[in-house]
Amino acid sequence: MKSSLAQDGLVGAGIPLVPREAPHAMSPERMLVSAAIRGEEDERSRERIRRLFFSPLGVYVSHASRARDELRLEIDVATEDLDFALRTLRQVFPEAVIEEIRPRVFERRQH
Numbered sequence: 001m002k003s004s005l006a007q008d009g010l011v012g013a014g015i016p017l018v019p020r021e022a023p024h025a026m027s028p029e030r031m032l033v034s035a036a037i038r039g040e041e042d043e044r045s046r047e048r049i050r051r052l053f054f055s056p057l058g059v060y061v062s063h064a065s066r067a068r069d070e071l072r073l074e075i076d077v078a079t080e081d082l083d084f085a086l087r088t089l090r091q092v093f094p095e096a097v098i099e100e101i102r103p104r105v106f107e108r109r110q111h
Helices: 043-056 054-060 079-092
Strands: 030-038 059-066 070-078 097-103
Touching: 030 079, 043 054, 043 079, 054 059, 054 070, 054 079, 070 079, 070 097, 079 097
Parallel strands: none
Antiparallel strands: 030 070, 030 097, 059 070
16 A cells, blocks of 8 residues: 555655554654755745744754755654645745654653
8 A cells, every 4th residue: 555645756765664554563653754955045045944934844843954055854743744744845845855754762761
């Protein structure tokens, strides 16, 4: 069964993706999406970044950094919101490259 993400062209070939139906001892509640956007740092770019942070997706961005001509994002999203997050990212940054989608692992602390 193909994921709706693959059908919609949101996740390209070779992108590590943990399908929701994958057998896990415990289903991940949150996912981390790593994405990169290449482009010049100019006023248009800054406006698009503002648009991203003020979009419904903005609350999910846990880390953003810029190195030369590349903006890197880490998006922390509930598993059930993953499709929404990827679609919104594509609307704001159609050229975004989704590098990885992985479960967010919470380490248990020993008391």
